[in-house]
Amino acid sequence: MATYVDILKSEFPEIDAELFDYITGVLDGGGADFEDSEEVYEAVGGVLQEVSADSKNEDDIRDICLQMFNTLKLNHHRGAQRQVLLDAPVQLSQISADSISEVTAGVTERSSAFSPQTVDAKKLEKAEAKLKAKHERRSEKDSQKASGPLVLEEASASQASSKKDSRVDQSGKNRSYDIRIENFDVSFGERAELSLASGRRYGLIGRNGLGKTTLLKMLASRSLRVPAHISILHVEQEVAGNETSALQSVLESDTVREDLLGEERRLNARIANGIADGMESVRLSEIYGKLEEIEADKAPARASVILAGLGFSPRMQQQATKEFSGGWRMRLALARALFARPDLLLLDEPTNMLDVRAILWLENYLQTWQSTILVVSHDRNFLNAVVTDIIHLHSQRLDSYRGNYENFIKTKEDRLKNQQREYEAQLQYRQHIQVHTGTESTDRYTQVQTGTHRYRQYTQVQTGTESTDRFPDNFEKLSPPILQLDEVEFYYSKDQPLFSGLNLSADLDSRICIVGENGAGKTTVLKLLMGELTPVNGVRQAHRNLKIGYFSQHHVDQLDLNVCSVELLLNKFPGRTEEEYRHQLGGYGITGELATRPVASLSGGQKSRVAFAQMTMPCPNFYILDEPTNHLDMETIEALAKALNKFKGGVILVSHDERLIRMVCKELWVCEGGKVGRIDGGFDEYRDILHEQFKKEGYL
Known part of the structure; x- marks a missing residue:
């Protein structure tokens, strides 16, 4: 099999004899001390790069050093001069470095037929200095009986496992991960x-x-x-x-x-x-x-x-x-x-x-x-x-x-208050300058700004405008019962029953949130309540004047993407003026040019606002909302919660947003195991239940 001498001859056939002697001398002398191929590269890589005359890049040189390191390691481990092929596969759980079969490494006679070649002497000195320093570090490490961890550079779990807190790469260089x-x-x-x-x-x-x-x-x-x-x-x-x-x-x-x-x-x-x-x-x-x-x-x-x-x-x-x-x-x-x-x-x-x-x-x-x-x-x-x-x-x-x-909210509010105070103080000072300088107020103010005392210019604090500030609720109060499911059984296929004995009720004062794992049937419950699905057994009862507004988690499916928002409302609710459609959209943040752009070109959050505008146009007295916060920014979620709290009708929603649930809902229903049950302790109790499950199942 090939030795490092063979590798050198094969990869650098025209190497100068003196350089060949130098490299083989370094490898012979330090063979037992090299811990990895990187150390071989540091010892002789610079010289090999010079020898290659740019015919090989750095990766090529590193690969050659790896091959030579492997042969050096074999020489260090063996002691016998005969190669033995293993009769059976080596099991990873049983193998160790000490049990490696001894193999032969025949050394080929060195040839003298090399072309003359020159190499920068400084490269040789640098390589020798590196090797000397490496030997000194090795001796120090050996005396301390310590070794550094292997660092893997790939983006992987193994990387994180082996790095831990170390930020030192294989070459000994500190690397910042900032x-x-x-x-x-x-x-x-x-x-x-x-x-x-x-x-x-x-x-x-x-x-x-x-x-x-x-x-x-x-x-x-x-x-x-x-x-x-x-x-x-x-x-x-x-x-x-x-x-x-x-x-x-x-x-x-x-x-x-x-x-x-x-x-x-x-x-x-x-x-x-x-x-x-x-x-x-x-x-x-x-x-x-x-x-x-x-x-x-x-x-x-x-x-x-x-x-x-x-x-x-x-x-x-x-x-x-x-x-x-x-x-x-x-x-x-x-x-x-x-x-x-x-x-x-x-x-x-x-x-x-x-x-x-x-x-x-x-x-x-x-x-x-x-x-x-x-x-x-x-x-x-x-x-x-x-x-x-x-x-x-x-x-x-x-x-x-x-x-x-x-x-962040607290710090931001403090910053804005300070900014507003600075703005007002600066405005008062500017007015003072104007009073004393008359028609030259602007010029005089500029002179003061650029004089000995310089002032930072502040702007008035701008507060964001909230959309979705109110849902229309100009409807009569309805007497209970408003909406009920009595002993409802439902399935999509007989061999996979989904719900049985389902008993739920809601009225215009209800603020109900349904939670549960994906696939537990939350959306199915909503569709049973709306009457979109018919129970296999049991009864759905609804007040004759009940008018439901439904927001689907796939609300984009409800929208015609090929028209603008104004046209969408016109097609859905004909007979009103453009001003009325624009006013409806404006209440949800779709104003000006946005209202005339194709719905397809709007962002996810903007599409959600258009869906809200469409849902509220007929003035429902009961809202059923399925994941309404997806794609909404934080300000809009806060505005939505406030609007639902002001609304005088009933609300049932499915949501994963804890903030919205806590701000709006008075009842928490949990959908699991073919049942829907109420948790009296609300979201806090639900969190505690889940945490106990995580601990019990070993997920935390």
Whole structure:
């Protein structure tokens, strides 16, 4: 088999004899001390690069050093001069470095037929100095009996496992995992800067349409300059469906583990067929050590816990990914990212795809996340539970605040009060100057501004305008019963009963929220209440004057995307003036030019507002809302909650937004196990129940 001498001759056939002697001397003298190929590269890589005369790049040289290191390691381990092929496959659980079969490494006579060549003497001195320093560090480490951990650079769970708190790469260089990007433009106006400290969790907030998602995409694509050694994962697209099981799909996101296992299988196959050499046996031992270091055997259990926390039952974890809906594939994409543990995790509205149970689990899981997170979310309680910092995108700038969302609100209010006071003081001073300078007030004020005492110019504090401030409620009070389900049984197929003995009632004073895991039947309950589905058994009763307004979680399906918002209302409710349609849309933030743009061109949040305008146009006296907060920004969610509280009719909603639930709902119904039951302790009791379940099932 090839030795490092053979490798040198093969790769550098025209190497000068003196350089050849120098390199082989370095390798002969330090062979037992080299711990990895990086040390071989540091010792002789610079010289080899000079010898190659640019015919080989740095990666080529590193590969050659790896080959030579493997032969050096073989020489160090063996002691016998005969190569032995293994009769049976080597099992990874049984192999160790000390049990590697001894192999032969014949040394070829050195040839003297080399062409003359020159190399920078400084390169040789530098290489010798590096080697000397390496030997000194080795001696010091040996005396302290300490060794550094292997650092893997791929974006994987193995990376996070092996890095832990170490920020030193294989070459001994300190690497920063902080991110600082200065003077960039994400299309929202002024040049900005972004700083993300390693290990902190940032919430990126701001009104819809300002560029939050664009910023995440630019980071993910590295259009903004993020250091190359920092791995990034952006949970943006659902997992493609194929025959791979959900659990295996998550395991495959750990690229380091998968590569090591794949190489282990290939090497074992070669050994079983009797065609492996000693170097491959050594490599197999290395693989075993790396798999043990990254705790590869524990990976399936950890992946299963993540999937279970996000709502995947044991049966679902074994299902092929192609069998899942888009929402579940998005959860699978989130599970893969959590399992891979990148240096920078980018999340865009992660709670939109989750039910309350999964959100609470995710909050707990991310609280112990050790790398950096940048999350766009309009879920106020989620931000309070998870983030350590807030980045506020507004007025064409990014402002950073320490603390969670509640701390941001308090600090922001204090800043605005101070800004308003400064503005008023400056305005008063300017008026004083104008009184004393008459018609030259502007010039005189400018002179004062540029004189010895300089003043920062402040602008009046602008407060955001809220839409959805009121739902129309000009209707008569209806006497109970308003809406009831009595002993209702329902199923889509007889062999899969969904509900039985369902007894529910609501009136115009009701503020009811229905919670439960995805797939438990929450939307089916809403459709039974509305009369869109007919019970198999039992009775639905509704007041003859009951008029229901329904908001679907798939509200886009209710809209004609090919017309503008004004035309949409005109087609749906003909006979009114354009001013009336515009007034209706304006109450939900669709004003001016927005009202005349095709609905298809509007953002998700703007489409939601159009759907609200359409839903409220006929003045319903009862609202049934299915996930109404998806795509809404935080200000609009607050306005929606206030509008529902002012509304004089009844409300039943399905929502995962804890803030909305707490602000609006007086009753909490839990949908599970074919039943819908009321929890007297409200959302607090529901949270406590879920936390106990997580602990009992080992998901926390």
